[in-house]
Amino acid sequence: MLLIMIIPIFFSCVTTQQIAASYNSRGITYGQKGDYDQAISEFNRAIEIDPGFAEAYGNRGLSYEKKGQYEEAISDYTRALELDPKLGPVYNNRASAYSHRGQYDEAISDMNKAIEIHPWFAPFYSNRGEAYRKKSDYDRAMSDFNRAIEIDRRVARAYVGRGEVHNDKGGYDQAISDFNKALEINPNFARAFYNRGRCYYFKKEYDKSWKDIKRAQDLGYKIPPEFLEELRKASGRQN
Helix, strand or coil: CCCCCCCCCCCCCCCHHHHHHHHHHHHHHHHHCCCHHHHHHHHHHHHHHCCCCHHHHHHHHHHHHHCCCHHHHHHHHHHHHHHCCCCHHHHHHHHHHHHHCCCHHHHHHHHHHHHHHCCCCHHHHHHHHHHHHHCCCHHHHHHHHHHHHHHCCCCHHHHHHHHHHHHHCCCHHHHHHHHHHHHHHCCCCHHHHHHHHHHHHHCCCHHHHHHHHHHHHHCCCCCCHHHHHHHHHHHCCCC
């Protein structure tokens, strides 16, 4: 008798959502590498496959924002939130795009929603504080920076933001103390070096100012030309 072995055949059932998620993951990888055009291409594919994929819209919006295309970013963030109103990080990202356009009230409104969803996430308070500071609402800005630091003392941006408020109000020593703390957390924080350099300039400690400004430049920070000119005139040196 001839025995016939029946070999089972397994069929893989991959859903459209899984395929879309794969493109979304690839887009995230490209975005992390700074290849935002390719990232957008991958997110486009994810959205074509699954038009209701909220995270793909949010991620594509972030890629547009990184490219400086704020209108496109806001459009994508808005669509993501229409699909899933509980995406706290997307409110945060849309707030960032609004801030880049000078729409600080809209940014604060979005940060309020992000904080409602994630009330214990320190960076959200720091980001709202920056929007308040840009509106010169220093009391609310200071309150938010303090709250961020209370929640997590490792948020370097909160110390920088608080230092900038002190600087704006003429409290240079307090500002320098905050910038020092930020640099203890992140020794390569170019914005902290720049702002500390400005404080030293106002205190007429020009050698320290130049040292910090040079360090900020080495880290890729774009120093406003008008400030460099003021520092050169005041210090009597070129660099």
